[in-house]
Amino acid sequence: MIAAMAAMVLLPIEVSDAGWLSDLFKGPSKQAKSAKQAKSPKQAKSPKQAKSPKHVASRKPVTSAKPAASPKRRNVKLAALGPVALPPAALKPVAAACDPSKLRIVLDVGHTAESEGAISARNVSEFVFNLRLAKLIEQKLKAEGFTETRLLLTEGKARRSLFKRVAAANDLRADLFLSIHHDSVPNKFLEDWEFEGKKSHFSDRFSGYSVFVSRNNPDFKTSLSFAELIGKEMKAQGLDYAKQYSQPIMGRHQRPLLNKETGVYRYDELIVLRKTQMPAVLLEAGSIINRDEELKMNSPERREIISSGVTAAVKEFCEPRWAMLGPL
Template sequence: MAALVLLPIEVSDAGWLSDVFKSSAKPGKSPKHHSSPKHATSPKRATLAKRAALAKPAASSKPRNVRLAALGPVTLNPSALRPAASTCNPSKFRIVLDVGHTAESEGAMSARNVAEFVFNHRLAQRIEQKLKAEGFAETMLLLTEGKARRSLVKRVAAANDLQANLFLSIHHDSVPNKFLEEWEFEGKKSRFSDRFSGYSVFVSHGNPDFKTSLSFAELLGKEMKAQGLQYAEQYSQAIMGRHRRPLLNKQTGVYSYDELVVLRTTRMPAVLLEAGSIINRDEELKMDSPERRDMISSGVTAAVREFCDPRWAILGAL
């Protein structure tokens, strides 16, 4: 972690993706996987052993929430989108739900002056409830305190210490300041942009298990679409300037954002979900509703189930 360098962010964009700053440090070496059994001498057996290790978390205490102290489209080979683990035990499959931003560094401000952190926390709690109800008892909510710059590395370190099987960071979207317009809500000046809407999913090639990260990202995008939701297309457009990102799949809304610290430095498959735009006045109202949180939670849960056991996609509950 001593080599991690956080690049400065322009003041005008401080509230936009401010909790997932870029890092100029080169990706470190991939962590060592669990040793394969002695008899797994062939490449095929070694691969099977690696997959089994991914689905088996380390011994842990009872499920708990974790709170930290302050401090153009690319064509993909379908075979690259298959989950690395063929099956898993849901009761032992450990998922870390990272609540984006902190109470002290709240992220973007919605069109009606509600902090992104509030939206992130409520949605992450609903996803946690849904996953646990579906048998994923090891699901953990990761809450970080303090200023964003000081808490960012801490949240990654906590996720790595938990030895999770999957890391999912929950956020809500805004836009660069150049797209913002002014309006007044309940007697207070605010800013909005109704130009863009939709969810988006991000992965980093710097993650030591990018292939598995992409597998889950594809499942998540597919399930969000199955809920009737549309992804945010603006990240692939030239008008986004330095915020433009490579679109990996134009069907599911999966983007590459290689410099995101929470994706690049976690030692497990990691995905960031921008659940929807809270700077868009119409979509903000939808994102604030229990119905929309249920839709997104159902999509996430379906993606996790299929990631854990691909047979879910065809047979449903077994």
């Protein structure tokens, strides 16, 4: 018995063009070994024939009306080894890989009350937009069972506040970090206008959301995967991404576009993306310097669409299949 098993392991392993993965998890079938030789050539090519010791030890052709299998498919021994050939981690139940009640998500409210970020076409600070949207995302995530979601509000001037929020996220030992922002444009694209008797600026040239990741994040691969899910959900909600970041006219603000379908860009220098010790993504939910899009971003309907998209992305990230296969 031991000698026979050793012979099986030492023989060369070949895999047919399709169907081999499912055989890893199937046991041998006695009926298949006795009956499939008399069936059609397509059925005769099944890798299950390789499980009979007689087929392993003998290289004589099977007697039938047609050849049972080509030499290429004759030695399909992978299934004979059984699931023990897989790494133990691959056999570990994946359902426990992401418990929504334990997944710690930090929702970073971009900018601060002292450093408000961009100013919209109608003179509303970006910080106001960021806070409203982040609160709604927090509410939806907690309602879906992600009870460890934390809203991160920081104080102070711009650069100092960036390091504060990174330190806070790291101290919380977050599993995911999502920074919420609303977009503007470089000054050279701004035009003057008046709104309610006050001077302001606008640019109706560009619109759309965008998602950013940093290659310098310690877990860039997971950051990118989460960013892809967010972009996919934004697109599924009927939103378009901001395409200007891939154009030379943006000058030093131009960024590498990683996925032209989902609007995911690479922005390696962003402190909140590269200094965090967990997967990190920054979402520019839309342009508030564009007069039409500002009105949409200010509406409950658009906040509902974006918050639902982010929530769906987190839920998909946490599905059991993610732990073993990654995003499809």
